[in-house]
Amino acid sequence: xxxxxxxxxxxxxxxxxxxxxxxxxxxxxxxxxxxxxxxxxxxxxxxxxxxxxxxxxxxxxxxxxxxxxxxxxxxxxxxxxxxxxxxxxxxxxxxxxxxxxxxxxxxxxxxxxxxxxxxxxxxxxxxxxxxxxxxxxxxxxxxxxxxxxxxxxxxxxxxxxxxxxxxxxxxxxxxxxxxxxxxxxxxxxxxxxxx
Numbered sequence: 001x002x003x004x005x006x007x008x009x010x011x012x013x014x015x016x017x018x019x020x021x022x023x024x025x026x027x028x029x030x031x032x033x034x035x036x037x038x039x040x041x042x043x044x045x046x047x048x049x050x051x052x053x054x055x056x057x058x059x060x061x062x063x064x065x066x067x068x069x070x071x072x073x074x075x076x077x078x079x080x081x082x083x084x085x086x087x088x089x090x091x092x093x094x095x096x097x098x099x100x101x102x103x104x105x106x107x108x109x110x111x112x113x114x115x116x117x118x119x120x121x122x123x124x125x126x127x128x129x130x131x132x133x134x135x136x137x138x139x140x141x142x143x144x145x146x147x148x149x150x151x152x153x154x155x156x157x158x159x160x161x162x163x164x165x166x167x168x169x170x171x172x173x174x175x176x177x178x179x180x181x182x183x184x185x186x187x188x189x190x191x192x193x194x195x
Contacts, residue, residue: 001128001146003027003105004193006041007170008086009034016084025098027105031084037165040109040149040157042077042089049101050092054078056101057090064159073132074144079159087157095144106146108171111153111164113185115139118150121184126173126192146173153186 005028013031045053064079074094112118122141133139153166168187175192
């Protein structure tokens with residue numbers, strides 16, 4: 001699965017747009033006026049350039065964790081808060097090689113009321129495979145290029161004491177037939193763009 005665009009809520013959209021820039025590789029990133037919340041997204045980095053990506057972030061922001069191994073996922077990650085309080089992850093995946101430093105947004109957090117129902121919906125509507133998780137407290141749906149991280153509203157994001165908010169996110173994914181989907185148990189919108 002590929003994310004073309006991610007839109008997150010922010011109290012100061014312009015400041016966050018200045019911090020992040022208009023895109024991460026092939027994914028546009030935008031911020032709309034909204035509440036102060038802790039959203040989560042991850043950016044795939046070229047595996048052989050992981051240390052370089054981490055060093056660039058360290059020059060701008062303190063890191064929460066700078067090298068977390070995820071052997072079951074064939075990955076390693078670093079985490080930091082952006083100026084808006086979102087938890088951003090840099091992740092180098094063996095299954096997502098590339099030459100560019102920042103390849104794409106590869107994870108989008110989707111807090112929902114019922115994880116199992118949302119996972120079933122993503123599988124049936126997008127044809128996205130269940131990647132990992134228990135379908136109750138955490139599930140990842142998709143692949144190494146694009147994963148929805150589905151958690152219950154109110155659950156703390158990994159490595160933080162900040163709860164996942166139900167504030168809506170909007171995601172555009174690549175697909176075969178254009179349509180707009182509303183994720184059950186949330187106000188999240190997934191736009192499927194064809195071509």
